[in-house]
Every structure is written in C-alpha cells, then in structure tokens.
Amino acid sequence: MDSRQTFILAIGGATGSGKTTLAKHLGRIIPSLLVFQDDFAPAEDQVPIDPRYGWQDWDAKDGAIDWAKQRRVFDTIRETGVVPEEHSSHDHLNEQVPVEIQDETEQRWKDKFARLSERCGEAYPKVVVTEGFLILVDPATTRHFDLQFFIRADYDTLKDRRIKRQGYHTAEGGFWKDPEGYWDKCVWPAYLSAHAPLFVDGNVEQGDLTPGSPVELLQTPELSMDDMVNRTCAQLYEAIEQSRTGAAEEDDRPNGHSAL
Known part of the structure; x- marks a missing residue:
C-alpha cells in the first residue's frame, strides 16, 4: 500500500487527560x-x-511499554494500513467513562468527512487514530505520525480522575489497582520525566512546546471535549484535503514527476 493512503493521528497526554475519550469520538466520526x-x-x-517501594511500576517509560512490539506494529501499519494479525486489544475490558459531545458537533464532522471521502474517491486515506500516555515519546514510533496532539491537564484534575478509577485490566486477565501513594511516587514523576523533552526547559505543566515541534497542545480545562474534537477534526480534514490536492497536482505534471 502507498504510504500516502494511510494517515496516522496520535493523541498523547497523562492518564485521565481525556485522550482515549477523544480518540473514540474521532473513531465514531471518521x-x-x-x-x-x-x-x-x-x-x-x-x-x-x-x-524503593516493592510494587510493580506500570508507568515509568523504560518498563511500561514493550517498545519493540509497538514499533513493529506501527511499521506494519505505515506499510500496509492494517495491524498485524497477531495484535489484539483488551481496551473493551476497562471501565468506559463517557464524556459526551453535542450531537451537532458529531454530525457536522461526519457529514464533512463523508463529502470529502466522496470527492477523494480511491485517494481517500485509511485513517488510523492512536492514543497513549507515552505515545509521543518514542521517535522510532512518532516518525510514522502525520498529526500529533498532546492534551495537558493540571495535577489535581488528573490525580482525582486516577483515584476515582477502579483500576486497569491486563491482557492476561489480571487487574491492577494502584497501591496507596502510587500516583505521587510513580505516575506523576514518570509523566513529567517522559514528556520533559517536548517542552521548553522541560516544563511539562506550564511550558511551551519546544520550537519546531510537530505536536499541537490541547489545553484543558480551557478546551471542552467538543473543542478538542473540533480542533483535531479540522486539522485532519485540512491535512487530507491538502494531500489530495498535492496528489492531484503531481498527477497533472508531465509523466507524473514531481517538480524539483
């Protein structure tokens, strides 16, 4: 498959920031x-x-993700537009906490993307939406992303949301519940450490993104879920439309060659 036919949008942020909810809204719209x-x-x-504490650390960058597996999957997605057959998800096992958006927001973007798909025809790309609390920190993975968003929320909001969760199901059928003090001793420091390179002076909580960063910041609570859906959909829509225009212009050149 031509890599132009696969478009990957990635959403990062701390646990509880709303990245999974946003990804699922996008999945329903597009x-x-x-x-x-x-x-x-x-x-x-x-x-x-x-x-230091005798508990498993599911959050520190080095041990929280099987990076080799993640890279293989995104290499395959970029090349073929699908995940490897052996890859499976257990997301459905976790608690789903809905954050609704207005019906008008969802329908408006559904209609816009449907019309864009009709105009593009076979040139309309396969859209992949990915999210994760460390999805933006591995260059070997992020090189495949066409759009990157980072949702930033404040310490108190994130901690409150994490504490209210019952826990997390594992792929093996187990269940992880945070030990007392796990947020402050593991989750929050790991989040700040992993994302420091994305921000000026490593200031994850309040700093600007590093100059030239391909990441767009989505700041809560200034932005509602409707706002974030609108922002991400608008960026994706524009990118697909531009790639369609660029492909058409290239096809119109003599012998289909790109201009130098």
Whole structure:
C-alpha cells in the first residue's frame, strides 16, 4: 500500500487527560482504525518492580511499554494500513467513562468527512487514530505520525480522575489497582520525566512546546471535549484535503514527476 493512503493521528497526554475519550469520538466520526497504546504493555510478569517501594511500576517509560512490539506494529501499519494479525486489544475490558459531545458537533464532522471521502474517491486515506500516555515519546514510533496532539491537564484534575478509577485490566486477565501513594511516587514523576523533552526547559505543566515541534497542545480545562474534537477534526480534514490536492497536482505534471 502507498504510504500516502494511510494517515496516522496520535493523541498523547497523562492518564485521565481525556485522550482515549477523544480518540473514540474521532473513531465514531471518521471510520478509522483505533490503536491503544495500553495494548503494548509488557506481560504482567515482565513489568519491573520499583526497588524503593516493592510494587510493580506500570508507568515509568523504560518498563511500561514493550517498545519493540509497538514499533513493529506501527511499521506494519505505515506499510500496509492494517495491524498485524497477531495484535489484539483488551481496551473493551476497562471501565468506559463517557464524556459526551453535542450531537451537532458529531454530525457536522461526519457529514464533512463523508463529502470529502466522496470527492477523494480511491485517494481517500485509511485513517488510523492512536492514543497513549507515552505515545509521543518514542521517535522510532512518532516518525510514522502525520498529526500529533498532546492534551495537558493540571495535577489535581488528573490525580482525582486516577483515584476515582477502579483500576486497569491486563491482557492476561489480571487487574491492577494502584497501591496507596502510587500516583505521587510513580505516575506523576514518570509523566513529567517522559514528556520533559517536548517542552521548553522541560516544563511539562506550564511550558511551551519546544520550537519546531510537530505536536499541537490541547489545553484543558480551557478546551471542552467538543473543542478538542473540533480542533483535531479540522486539522485532519485540512491535512487530507491538502494531500489530495498535492496528489492531484503531481498527477497533472508531465509523466507524473514531481517538480524539483
């Protein structure tokens, strides 16, 4: 498959920031393949033990993701537009907390993308939406992304949402519930450390994105879920339309060659 026919949009942010909810809204609006980073977590017995506290650390960058597996899957997606047959998801097992958007927002974008698809015909790309709490930190993976968004929320909001969750199901059928103090000792420091390179002076909480960054910042609570849907859909719509125009212009050139 021509790589132009696969368009990958990635959404990063801390646990509880709304990235999974946003990804699922996009999946309903735009027929797309959803890829959840939690499905790249290592096997339960391979999650490292934090020697300071004696519990498993599911959040530190080095041990939280099977990076080789994640890279293989996105290499395949970029090349073929589909995930490898052996890849599976357990997202449906986790608690689904809906954050609704207005019907008008959803329908308006559904209609716009449907019309764009009709105009593009076979040139309309396969859209892939991926999300994860570390999805934007691995250059070997992010090189495949056409659009990148980072949802930033404040410490108190994120901590409150994490505490209210019952826990997380694992691929093996187990269930992880945070030990007392896990947020402050593991989750929050790991989040800041992993994302520091994305921000000026490493200021994840309040800083600007590093100059030239391909990432777009979505700041809550200034932006509602409707606002974030509108922003991401508008960016995706424009990118697909521009790629369609560029492809048409290239096809119109003598012998189909690009201008130098």
